[in-house]
Amino acid sequence: MPTSTDVGDVSSVPLGTGPPTREELLAHYPAKFTWKQIKTFVNSGQLISDLGLLKRDKNLQKRYMAWTAGMKQEYGSIVNYLLNHRLQWGKPDTLSVLPSAFRDEPDNRTRGANVPPPYFTSDTPDKYVSVIQNDWPYLVPPEVEHSLVWTKVPIFHPEIIPPSIAPRIEQDGLWGFTGNTSPPPSPSNLSSCLPALSEWGVTKEKMIISQKGTEEEEALVRQVGSHVQGYIERKWKETEWETAWFVNPPRLQSVPGLAHIHVFARRKI
Numbered sequence: 708m709p710t711s712t713d714v715g716d717v718s719s720v721p722l723g724t725g726p727p728t729r730e731e732l733l734a735h736y737p738a739k740f741t742w743k744q745i746k747t748f749v750n751s752g753q754l755i756s757d758l759g760l761l762k763r764d765k766n767l768q769k770r771y772m773a774w775t776a777g778m779k780q781e782y783g784s785i786v787n788y789l790l791n792h793r794l795q796w797g798k799p800d801t802l803s804v805l806p807s808a809f810r811d812e813p814d815n816r817t818r819g820a821n822v823p824p825p826y827f828t829s830d831t832p833d834k835y836v837s838v839i840q841n842d843w844p845y846l847v848p849p850e851v852e853h854s855l856v857w858t859k860v861p862i863f864h865p866e867i868i869p870p871s872i873a874p875r876i877e878q879d880g881l882w883g884f885t886g887n888t889s890p891p892p893s894p895s896n897l898s899s900c901l902p903a904l905s906e907w908g909v910t911k912e913k914m915i916i917s918q919k920g921t922e923e924e925e926a927l928v929r930q931v932g933s934h935v936q937g938y939i940e941r942k943w944k945e946t947e948w949e950t951a952w953f954v955n956p957p958r959l960q961s962v963p964g965l966a967h968i969h970v971f972a973r974r975k976i
Contacts, residue, residue, distance in 0.1 A: 720733075720734035722735060724774065725774055725804075726803075726842035726843060727770070727804075727843075728805070729804075729805055729806060729849075732805075732844070735767075736764040736766065736767045736846070737846075738846050738847055738849060739764075739846040739903055740761075740846050740848070740903055742847075742850075742851055742973055743892055744900045744903055745761070745847060745971055746891045746892050746951045747891075747892040747894070747900050748760040748761055748897075748900065749761075749882050749884075749891075749952070749953050749971070750882065750884075750893070750894055750951075752879050752881075752882040760904065761969075762845060762904065763843060763844070763846065764846055765906070767843065771843045785961075786962050786965075789857075789962060789965070790965075793839065794839070794857050795839075796837050796859070797832075797833040797834040797836065798837075800837075800839040800840055802839070803839060803840040803842060804842070805840045805842070805844070807840050807852055807854070808974050809838075809854060809942075809943065809948075809972065811833075811838050811942060823835060823859065823860055824860055825861075825866060826860055826861050826863075826867060827858050827861065827862045827934055827966065828937070828938070829933075829935075829937025829938045829940075829941055830938075830941075831858060831860060831938065835858055835859040835860050836856060836858050836859075837856075837858075838854060838856050838942070839854065839855050839857070840852065840853070840854055841853040841854065841855050841969075847971060848973075850973055850974070851972065851973045852970075852971070852972045852973075852974075853969070853970070854969075854970040854972060856939075856942075856967060856968040856970060857965060857967045858965075858966050859965065860966075861966055862934075862935065862954055862966040862968070863876065863957050867930075867934070868931055872920070872924055872927045872928055872931070875917070875920060875924065876928065876931060876956065877957065878915070878917055878956060879917055879956060880954050880955045880956040881928070881931065881953065882932070882952065882953035883932050883935065883936045883939075883951075883952055883953075884949070884951050884952070885940050885945055885948070885950045886944075886946075886947075886948050886949035886950055886975070887949050932954075935954060935968055936952075938968075939968070939970060943970065943972050947974060947975055948972045948973065948974055949972070950970055950971060950973075951970075951971045952968055952969060952970045952971070953968070954966065954967075954969070955969075
């Protein structure tokens, strides 16, 4: 997977109007977050229930909003665009203009399932999942891929969420890491990362603080997230990838009734 950021004269890379190419990202919307900062932002879910810490370039955001208006006009809504065009259930992502080293190999063990499972697990059949590149990625380093795992089955389900931690899950969602050779950065490092968010006016005082739970509560949260954790470990082999992932709580899901997982993946050298 190419990682060079040398694209020559920025003016030599023309700006388009749809989802950006890798060359456009490197030339016009360069990364502003390091891999360590991204992992810190994700892990701050233990203390800070504000995964809006991950930002898109402001100019790219304007381009995204203009594109969104066009898609709404063409498809009626972004939900219709996703369901009727972008999401290719059970198939590799062939629509992204961003190159990816990720290869989603079909799992023949689960392909024959005809009854949707009640909730998402590590072996959810491929036919209920669409793994795609985020066409409008956040300001991640060029060696980090931002994938989205969309699923037709719920990630949050009463059968797997004990009532004692339901408010916590509803507030914070889920997050985790795979393939790391060392523990992820502590949430206590968040303050040192905030200067990278200064242009968005992000301060610790503006964040919603979630108190850390008891050891039992934290273990229950990890258990709820173990289904997503297992899926990512299976798809992004830990010998090849390290990842940081999160799932927004239901109240923040962009498409009601259609859950998705954010996966930031860096290939190991």
